[in-house]
Each structure stands twice: as C-alpha cells, then as structure tokens.
Amino acid sequence: MDECNHIALSSQLIDEFLSYRHQFNTSKVLCMSAPATAPRAITHRTRGTTHGPITRLMSPGDLGQVLKPFIFLDLVHFQPGAAQQGFGMHPHSGIATVTFLSEGDVRYEDSTGQAGLLPAGGVEWMRAGNGVWHTGAPVGDTAGRGFQLWVALPAALENAPAHSQYLAPELVPQVGPVRVLLGEYGAVHSPVAAPEGMTYLAVQLAQGERWTYTPPPGHTVAWAAVATGALTAGEPIAAGELVAFEPTHQSIDFVATQATRFVLGSAVPHPHELVMGTYSVHTSQAALRQGTTEIRRIAGQLRQAGRLG
Template sequence: MTYADTSGKSGSLSAGSIEWMRAGAGVWHAGTPTQGQAMRGYQLWLALPPELELEPAESLYLESHHIESDGPARILLGQYSRKSSPFYLPMSINYLHVQLKDGQLWTYTPNADHNIAWLALNKGKLHTSGVTLEREMAIFANGNDPIHLAAEGDVELVIGSAAKHPYPLVMGAYSVHTSPAALDEGERNIADLRKTPAAAALIHY
C-alpha cells in the first residue's frame, strides 16, 4: 500500500508492515491498497497522557523485518519475553500479532503492572476462558492472570494488555484527550491543518 501524512512523510509498505503515529496536536494521513491486491489490517488507538496530547505529531513506517518475534507472536508495542517493539511509548502496554496453527496452544502472560487485557480474532476459531471466539473481540476480567489460547483451524489475532489509563477520557469527533480544554485545542488544530496544502495533497493517496 502507499501512504502519506501531513508531517511530510510518504512511501509504500509491504505485507506485515506497521504505521506508528503519535497524533498529538493533530495530523491527517491517508493510505491506498496496491491496485489489484486485497489488504487486511489492524488499527489500535491509544489515549496519550497530558504531556504528549498536544505535542507535534510524529510518525514512523516500518517494514516487517524491523519487528521482533517470540514464537508465534510479533511484538508490535511494548516488551514481551525479552523482545521489544521499536516504538517508544510512555505507558505500560503490550500489543502482539499472533498466528497459530490448527490445534496449537499458546499462553500470553501480561506484565505484572497490567490490569486489563483484550484480543481481536480475525481468522479461525479460538478457545479461551471457557468460550469459543470467531471473528470477534474479547475483553478479559481485570487483572493480569495468564491467558490460555487454543486454536481451531489456522488462527490470526492481536492481543494486548496494559495498565489502565489514569486520566479522564474526553472524546471528540477525531480524537480523545484528558480535558475539555485539550480537546478543544486539538480539534482546532485538526480543522486548521485540514486547510493546508499538505492535507490537500493527501487526496492523491
């Protein structure tokens, strides 16, 4: 796929690649699948702490060989089993892309300071916590107990865990902030940015 954003970055990405963006004070971005090729992706949005929510936007686009793996899991964010994501975040979170073969068993153990976990299943059937999942999202009970997974058919999913966001969530049309004042400023920045030549150029992507 091709990509571009209003920070001035543009290019192309192949299968398994990652777009990382810290939106901060505001950014517009666009992407288009390669002609004639199907594309499937995952998108995760994270609320930023006050010290970062209005900072200038930053973005990184990395090919798959930059992402470390541990067994069937690629470490997209955080640290897991002595492997680390290339992206820095000032909060405690793990986010893994996992592919399991039919009948394969795998256990995810959240970090000691994590108290919430979730997964989203894109392919196959998955048995966990006494239920069977198929193309759906699951949120686990609060805590950091190990999560045991059993694949039925070839399975693809993302799984994550984190320490809960300690700030209020103030939601707007485009973003989430920690206060009404920060949300107002962020949405003004986004509206202003939309009028710039950099944003207008995204129509070509």
C-alpha cells in the first residue's frame, strides 16, 4: 500500500471511530436520563349505590375512612315533578355539609334562621358543629345535577355553634376552568369559612382540554368524581365514578375525552377516628353525646314552632 492510500485509510478509520464514539455517548446519555414520571396512581374506584335521584359515592363507613376529612359524597340528579326529590328536615352534628349544583336551583332552610333559594352554581356551607337541623329541595322545571359533600370537622370545631353560609354564583371565585368551592387554588381563596387544610373545586373541561392539579403543601388526600362526560388521569374515569388517588404530594394530570364536569377534593389527612351517629360524625363518644343532646334540644324547639312533625 502506498503512503497516500495509507494516510487516506487512517483518516477514514479515525472519522469512523469518532462517529461511533459520538453515537455511543449519545446513547449512553439517553439511557441514563431520568424516566418520565408515572401518573399518580388511582387506588380506589366506585360507582356507589343509587336510590332514586341520589347516588351515594362515599360514606363514613367505606371510602370516608380513606379520604377523611372528606367522608360522604352524594351525586344528585333531580327530575322536575318526580316524587321524593328533596330532603326533609333532618339533623347533623360534628360535620359540615357542602352543596353545589351545576344545574338546577334548590330552596333551603335551617335551624339557624337561614332560608332562601340557592341558584345553580351557588354554594351552601352548613357547619353543623354542635347541632343543626336543615332541609332542601329542588324548585322549578329544570333538572338538578350536582354534589353534596360532608367533611369531618376538627376537634376544635366539632361542637362549636352551628354556622351557615350561602354563596350566590357570582361570589364563587373562578380561575380558568376551575370554581373554588372551599379552600384555595393558586392565589385564589374561597370566601367560605372552612377549616384550614382542605380544598374542594368544581372543574369544567372541553373535549380534549388538559388540566393539571398541583395540591397545596401537606395535601396527600386527593379524589375526583365525575358528574358528566369522561376523563383520563392515567386511567379512564367515567361519568358517575369517584376515584381516590394514592396518598402522595404528586400533581394529577387530567384530560377530558368528552366535555366534562367534575369535582375534586384534596386535604391534609384528618388525624382522628370517625365516631358515628345516625346523622353525625365526631372525634370521640363524648363529643357525639354532646351533639346528640343539642340535636334533641333543637328538635323540641322546632316541634313547638310547628316546623317538625
């Protein structure tokens, strides 16, 4: 081999070696890069049980144990003119109820003296505390659809005086597709005087729209329930389903596969056992007895006033 050919061959070998080394290093970098974060896992899924216009998705004896302070969730679908569409006068203690209907209006009355009409998109917050009686029913000829949630109150509030708030739709803060029913979302706070450490949102997404929820610090409890439409959050979530997510601080990515309305809750875990009465949930038997005594006292007043049979 002459000298010129030898030099050319050596140059070719060097170029091939450098090209191989570049490909090896690039492949090595790709192999060593961090894998994509897996979606936050869904640990529980339910369609609940349906009786008339109400589907009970969660109660204190089942998923409420997993998702406390969120302990009870009803998906309601009222039909105009149908029988048994309302709630008769009934008591609570130790909890707060949150009612939100995206469709339809509801009349309300409670033993704190509040009464009126809650339009679609408004929020009812009823902190039962030491004891309260209330009632509600759909009005008008429009179908009603939405959710009623119970939250377990902290020990400092479970026997506090009853307190109610009713927010007109225009008073419920909105950020993009999100309405802030309780707690905070980003820099926006609900005007409802709920305990610290819990957030409850109503979300409406168009088909194909994506939305990511990043929980506030300490909110390892998280769940979502779909009223209409369908979502994916790592796995499909259909209308009428409630899903609970694994207890971590990880964000949750949602994609609407149809036009969708859903609610989402996140919270710092409730540190107490759930001590249950008929309509009440407390942190101890002593607190439950105190609430039961107050409920009986109010019942006597309501009967005397002709408001309770």
